[in-house]
Each structure stands twice: as C-alpha cells, then as structure tokens.
Amino acid sequence: MILSWRTLRKVLIAAASAAYVVLGFVAAISDDPPLIALIVGVVPMFAIALATAWNSRARVPLVLLCLALGVAFVLNLEFMRTHVAWLYFVQHAGTMLSLGIMFGATLGSDESALCSRIACFALNSRPDEKYLHYTWKVTLAWTIFFFVSALLSVLLFFFAPLVAWSTFAILLTPILLGIMFVGEYLIRCRAIPDRPHFGIAETIQAYNNFSRR
Template sequence: MSLRLLLGLGAVVLYALLSHLLMLYAADAPWAIAALFGPLLLPCLALAWRRGHWPALTATIAALIALILIVAAGGLGDVRRLYLAQHAGVHLSLGIGFAASLRGPGLSAISRIAHRLHGGQLTPAMRLYTTRVTRLWVGYFFGMAALSVVVFVWAPWSAWSLLANLLTPLAIALVFVGEYLVRYRLHPEFERISLAAAVRAFQQRDTSAPLGR
C-alpha cells in the first residue's frame, strides 16, 4: 500500500472522527456547518468540473452559495435536518443514478468503469458481473438512505451521527473489500486493478460507452 493511499485513508478517518465530534458538541455553530459541508462540496465541485457534468456542477455551486448564506446568517434553527438531508440525499441521488444506468441497452455504472479500466474490452462474463455489482450498489445506496431516516427519527442524535460519520465510511469500505474478494474468487480471469487506477477511471469522462445496461 503506497504512502499516498495511507495518508488519504488517514485523512478520511480523521475527518470522520472530527465530524462526529462536531455534530455532537457544536452542530449549530456556523463555523462547524462550514467545516462539515465545505470539505464535501469542494471535491464534488472539482469532479463535476473535470467530467463536464453541468447539472451536477450547477447543483454543487448552488449548494456552496447556500452554505455561504447559512454561515453568514449565523446558522439555522434546527441544523440537524440539514445534516440528514445531506447524508440521505447523497445516498438517494447515487442510488437513483446507478439504477438509471441499469436501464436500456448500454452499460451499467460499474460496467462503464470496468470498460475504461480494461481498455474498452468487456467479455460477456465481465459485463454480467459488473451489472450485478451495480445492482449491489443500488441496494446499498437506497438501504443507507432509508436507514439514515429511520435512525434520525427513532434513535438519539448521537446514534445518527455515529451512523453518518463513522459507520457509513466503514460500510462502504466493507462493500469494496467484500466485492474485491468475491470478484477474484469467482472470476480469477479478471485483471488485477489497483485502487488508484479505479479512482482515476471513475473520475474520467467516458464518451465511448453508452449509458444504460
């Protein structure tokens, strides 16, 4: 594992812990709102700009302007609902996007990433498997969005903060690792791909493969 990857993982863990503490002890503070939302919106802005996705770029800019106005106004009455909207909304949006890629004759979301990683060559077995992985992520995103709402309504705020800040990244990591182990056990013919290569493939704008399933 490279030093750069280790530093990145360390930064994610540190940010998750700090976010949990801020939500527990300073959730209503304007500076805390900026600290919690700013580091999430800026990478989204950069990714949308790099991929030339104008709807996402417009939405992210609007969210940044709203964040600036909220901080300038001194916060919100019940900022916890804003945190819920961010956590559940992101997962719901991703679920809808991945589900939409399963429609039609083209490639699913994960199939498109694999298409880039393997030089535009996907065997029928690879395409079937990556389509199933796309369905897995659809289930995860919708399930996490629903769980976020349920915990927010029925459990203490500390439990929701634990779910949003610590358990969510852990769950994502478990899905990634579990899928990786299953992939190379069931399909040893798949070329081994590094995490860095997968991230680069996700960031690239691919116009060579049609959307859909």
C-alpha cells in the same frame, strides 16, 4: 527518512478524513458544536458542488447558485451551527440517495450498467459477456447498498437517538464502504478468476477518469 510527496499526501488525506469523521460525530451529537465542526462539514460539500457546477453545461447559473448559497450560509452561521445535525443528515442521506439513483438508472442492460462502463474504461477494451453480467450484478449490489443506507439514515435520524444515527452515518458508513469494496474484489477473484482484475485504488481512479471524460 524523508517521506515522498505521494506518501505524505496519503498521510494528509488520511488525517483530514479522520478529522472530518471525528468532528462530524462530535458536532452531530452536540447541542452546542464548535464552529470548526460546522465549517469542516460544509466546505467539502460546497467544494464538490462548486466543481460540479463549473464542469456542467449550465456553468454560469449553477456557479452563481452555489455562490448565493455560500453567502446565505455565511450570513446564517449561528442558525446553522445550532442545527448542524440536520446539515450532516441532509449530506449523508442525500449523497446515498443520489448515488443509488445514479447506479440504479444504468441497470437497463449488462453493458449499460455503471460498473460495466467503468470496467470497460479501466480495461481499455470491451470485456466478454460473462464479465459484463458480473459487473451488472455489482452495479445492482451498489444500488441496493446506497438505497438501504439512505433509508436507514432517514429512519435512524427521525426515530432513534441522535447518537445512533451519528454512529451509523458518520462512523460506520466509511467502514461499510470499505467492506463493500474489499468484499466485491474477493468475490470477483473467485467468480471470474481468469479475467483481468484491478484493485480498489485502480477502481476509484478509473471511476474518476470515467466521470471526467
């Protein structure tokens, strides 16, 4: 049976994600990690930063900055390889903190909350007040999740064995994110059962479309 391109793409993404997690965990707890672990840890982060810079209003200076950092990274490969745990720590804690700030900064009102705006975009209409208040609370829940994750990342990295931090940041974080998505969906179905609902994949797609507009 020949796999469709969509199925094959999902398989490849799943395989790449698994490889990233395994290599990241091994690299973070190793005193002499393989070079491939360092490359796998940096390339996705660099690609995201470069894409963000390219789509920003200050495209030229930000792209030049990304390229300069890329050159500096290549010129200091050996140093970075022996400090790869710090790379993964900055990536994890920085991402969690940035997301916490991004979600938290929108909590001024029900309608301005990030999850409310994404819901409006996904539904292509403005939900009623009850729905908007619920999505405000979802935004608050995600804000707390990201800030707590960032705090735990810092505490575990500096005050616990490295394997404990690596287990939390690299192995458990994807699982916890999945639990948050599934848990929110189940709660939404019970809290506002008579409203339109969309699944995890649709939520992620709506966020991607919202962020690119």
